Amino acid sequence: MFCPRCGSQNSDSAVFCAYCGTRIDGNDRKEQPIIQESVQKPPGYGVAVASLVFGVIGLALIGPIFSILAIIFGCVAKNQSFKGGQATAGIVLGIIALVLGAIVIAILLI
Numbered sequence: 001m002f003c004p005r006c007g008s009q010n011s012d013s014a015v016f017c018a019y020c021g022t023r024i025d026g027n028d029r030k031e032q033p034i035i036q037e038s039v040q041k042p043p044g045y046g047v048a049v050a051s052l053v054f055g056v057i058g059l060a061l062i063g064p065i066f067s068i069l070a071i072i073f074g075c076v077a078k079n080q081s082f083k084g085g086q087a088t089a090g091i092v093l094g095i096i097a098l099v100l101g102a103i104v105i106a107i108l109l110i
């Protein structure tokens with residue numbers, strides 16, 4: 001069962017919450033536990049944010065290493081079934097930075 005006060009999961013036989021000490025022996029079932037799903041980060045979140053950061057750095061520096069890292073991290077996040085937009089943004093930024101880098105190199109070579 002879930003503690004009605006702090007939302008922590010306890011064993012069904014528990015009388016008191018192991019985390020905050022609230023009585024949870026089922027005498028008051030009217031109170032619904034407030035499960036804060038937003039606190040829990042979805043799988044792949046950290047990798048997706050890393051992808052986004054590398055994408056921004058790659059775009060700012062026109063650095064191919066950061067751009068490639070952004071694409072790789074973005075793909076890893078997507079493989080971990082990450083649903084947020086950060087992974088896609090990281091991949092897109094990485095590709096844009098790579099293309100810009102290629103254009104800059106092409107201009108320098110001409």
Ligand SMILES: [Zn+2]
Pocket residue numbers: 003004005006007008017018019020021022
């Ligand atoms: Zn509790």
